[in-house]
Amino acid sequence: MSAPASDSPPPLQGRADRAPGPALRTTLSREQAEDTATLLRVVSDPTRLQLLSLIHHSADERARVADLTRALGLRQPTVSHHLKVMTEAGIVTRDPVGREVWYSIVPVRLHAIADLLR
């Protein structure tokens, strides 16, 4: 199932016929809801989920590219590419320590990611 087209589909109505009050969330700002949707879109990839799972379950919940490459048996450019996309999307953060770069999950995203990895 592919993600929906970016042009706006017709807005949803609500369960107005059965609820006694304004149960609709049609006044919801679409932009705000996009935030979570964007997160899900970026992680809707088995390799990215594996990377996040590895980082999440590593000591101190952080890992280096080399650790991830070894654990998943993937090529280094592949791992780096996925990490770059997830860094740009604000899902993981890179933390240079000396000559090494450690990747960890952005704290505010941690719960949503942990839910998904359940």
Added chain:
Amino acid sequence: MSPDDLRAAQAGVMADPDRLRLLALIITDPSGQPRASDLAGPGGALEVVDAHLQAMSDVGVLVRVGHGPHGRYRPTPDALARFGGAAIGAPDRTGTRPVPAGDHDRLLRRIIADLSATYTDVLAPETVERFVIDSYDLLAARATVRRHLPALTARFAADRLAALTIDRRGLAPHRDVLFVCVRNAGRSQIAAAVLRSVAGDRVRVRTAGSVPAASIDPVVREELARRGLDALTEFPRPLTDEVVRASGVVVTMGCGDACPVFPGRRYVDWAVEDPSGRTPADVARIVDDITERVHDLVRDIAP
């Protein structure tokens, strides 16, 4: 499909604000399992809603009960855990930032606001708030994983408020069935899953436990999965007065005197073995036993 592939597919399907909003509406729906037309509303974009619901069902985020235009949609246990918090946190009616999945206080406030809107002119916002907070506390008391509590609270509180408002009109719909066992982790979940699959669009099915467990018995879950019924279970819930009052038929399975007795309800006690700690073969036999009893019950109440 590997677990990671399934998760990725589910995330891809849920990466859409309208689908997150639909999931939140389904979780908090007074019926617990709305039809597409309920969600679309009068004159709403039914085809669009239908397409969303179909896509979500295809990856096991929703499960459909019943057929044709009257089919109803329920969130699967997976969906509640994986996307429930995101769904409740994502939609926002006031234009403020989305609530992160870890912020239980703000998620509860959002649940209270949404359910208060649903019950405008029926229940005071203070009543809704009391039920939501109480529901959270009841679930938190036995939770081993706290992360999913807001989504479970939304589901539990929505069901309790629906039961409360039925009660206030003095009705106990004769087809509403409540299954009660001790832990709400085995027998009552099996019975509910079977009844939902047989008559889920005709009968409202609830479950509760007198001393609820933290999660469903894994052997039971496995056996129900083998029969394609695991998506029709829910999470263990504590027994509360208003759901007993709202149920026309109360089926107890080994919970002794723990179930309060209200006049005008039909009480049935099933002497069914407890599947807890039993072998898969024993559990399969217990599921068979319960399945037969559920079919008899359906012939009786919803022929």
